[in-house]
Amino acid sequence: MAGRDRIVQLLRQLERVACRCPAHSNAFHQGAAEPCTVRKTDYAFEMASSNIRYGPGVTREVGMDVAALGARRVCVMTDQNLASLAPVKTVLESLVQNRVDFSVYDQVRVEPTDASFAAAISFAKAGLFDAYVAVGGGSVIDTCKAANLYASHPDNDFLDFVNAPIGKGLPVKGKVPPLIAVPTTAGTGSETTGVAIFDYEPMRAKTGIASREIRPLLGIVDPLHTLSMPSRVAANSGFDVLCHALESYTALPYHQRAPCPPSPQLRPAYQGSNPISDVWAEHALRVVSKYFKR
Numbered sequence: 565m566a567g568r569d570r571i572v573q574l575l576r577q578l579e580r581v582a583c584r585c586p587a588h589s590n591a592f593h594q595g596a597a598e599p600c601t602v603r604k605t606d607y608a609f610e611m612a613s614s615n616i617r618y619g620p621g622v623t624r625e626v627g628m629d630v631a632a633l634g635a636r637r638v639c640v641m642t643d644q645n646l647a648s649l650a651p652v653k654t655v656l657e658s659l660v661q662n663r664v665d666f667s668v669y670d671q672v673r674v675e676p677t678d679a680s681f682a683a684a685i686s687f688a689k690a691g692l693f694d695a696y697v698a699v700g701g702g703s704v705i706d707t708c709k710a711a712n713l714y715a716s717h718p719d720n721d722f723l724d725f726v727n728a729p730i731g732k733g734l735p736v737k738g739k740v741p742p743l744i745a746v747p748t749t750a751g752t753g754s755e756t757t758g759v760a761i762f763d764y765e766p767m768r769a770k771t772g773i774a775s776r777e778i779r780p781l782l783g784i785v786d787p788l789h790t791l792s793m794p795s796r797v798a799a800n801s802g803f804d805v806l807c808h809a810l811e812s813y814t815a816l817p818y819h820q821r822a823p824c825p826p827s828p829q830l831r832p833a834y835q836g837s838n839p840i841s842d843v844w845a846e847h848a849l850r851v852v853s854k855y856f857k858r
C-alpha cells in the first residue's frame with residue numbers, strides 16, 4: 565500500500581499533466597497574473613452555486629421564467645432529434661402560453677465541433693436575442709452557451725475565449741444574456757457549469773470554453789425527459805455520472821493544489837476535492853451502484 569505522501573506526489577504529477585489538457589486547462593485561470601508569493605498551495609475553495617429547479621413536469625414553468633426576465637426575443641436551441649419530442653414540445657407550449665416571442669434553432673450537432681458552434685453563433689448573431697433556452701443534452705446546452713457568448717461579443721474571434729493552449733483563454737468582460745437550460749439527459753451536468761465543450765477539428769482535439777459568465781442562469785431539471793432517452797444515451801449518462809464522481813472524489817485536495825491564486829477571480833473551476841463536493845461524489849457513487857445496471 566502506497567504511503568500518503570507518495571499518493572499526493574502522484575496526484576500532483578497528474579494535475580500538472582491534466583493542466584495541459586486542452587479541455588480543462590486554464591479553466592477560469594484568466595489573465596496572466598503572477599502567482600501568489602505568500603503561499604505555495606491554495607488554502608480555500610469556493611462553491612459558486614448554480615440555480616436548479618427540480619420536479620416532474622416542471623418544464624411547463626419555463627415560459628413564466630422567460631416572461632419574468634422581460635425578454636423580448638428568445639432563442640430556443642435544440643437538436644433535430646429532440647425537436648419532435650416531448651421536452652421541446654412542452655417548452656414551446658409554455659412559451660406560447662406566456663406570450664413569449666421566440667425562434668427555434670434545431671441544427672445543433674450531437675458532439676459539437678467548431679464548425680457547428682459557428683453555425684449556431686451566426687444564427688444567434690442574426691437574431692439579436694435577449695435570452696436563450698437550451699433544451700437538450702450537453703451538446704445542445706454547450707452549443708447554446710457558445711452562441712450566446714459570441715453573439716454578445718461580436719468583435720471577438722472564436723479562439724479568443726477558447727481554453728489555452730488551443731485558444732487564447734481571454735476573460736469574458738462584457739455582459740452575456742441569460743440562458744435557461746432544460747437538460748434532457750442526466751449525466752453531463754452542463755446546466756450547472758460555465759463550460760462549453762467541442763471538437764476543434766483543425767487539430768482533431770477536444771477542447772472548451774470556460775467562464776462563469778456562460779453558466780446558465782437556471783437549470784430546469786425535469787425527470788420526465790429521461791423517459792424518452794434511448795437506452796444507449798441513458799447508459800452513457802450513467803457513465804458520465806460515475807466518471808464525474810470518481811474524478812471529483814479522487815482529485816488532489818484543494819489545499820494541496822498549487823499555485824495559490826493571487827486573487828479569488830483566478831481560482832480555477834476545477835479546484836480539487838473538498839468536503840462539500842466529497843458529500844455529493846459519495847452520494848453519486850451510491851446512486852450509481854444501486855441503479856446503474858437496473
Ligand SMILES: NC(=O)c1ccc[n+]([C@@H]2O[C@H](COP(=O)([O-])OP(=O)(O)OC[C@H]3O[C@@H](n4cnc5c(N)ncnc54)[C@H](O)[C@@H]3O)[C@@H](O)[C@H]2O)c1
Nearest residue numbers: 645675701702703748749752754757759761789792793797
Ligand atoms: N459543459 C459541461 O460541463 C459538460 C460536461 C460533460 C460533458 N459535456 C459534453 O456534453 C456532450 C454530451 O452530452 P449528452 O451526453 O448529454 O448527450 P447529447 O446532447 O450529445 O445527446 C445524445 C443523443 O441523445 C439524444 N437525446 C438527448 N436527450 C434525449 C431524450 N430525453 N429523449 C430522446 N433522445 C434524447 C440527442 O438527440 C442525441 O441524439 C458532449 O459533447 C460532452 O463533451 C459537457
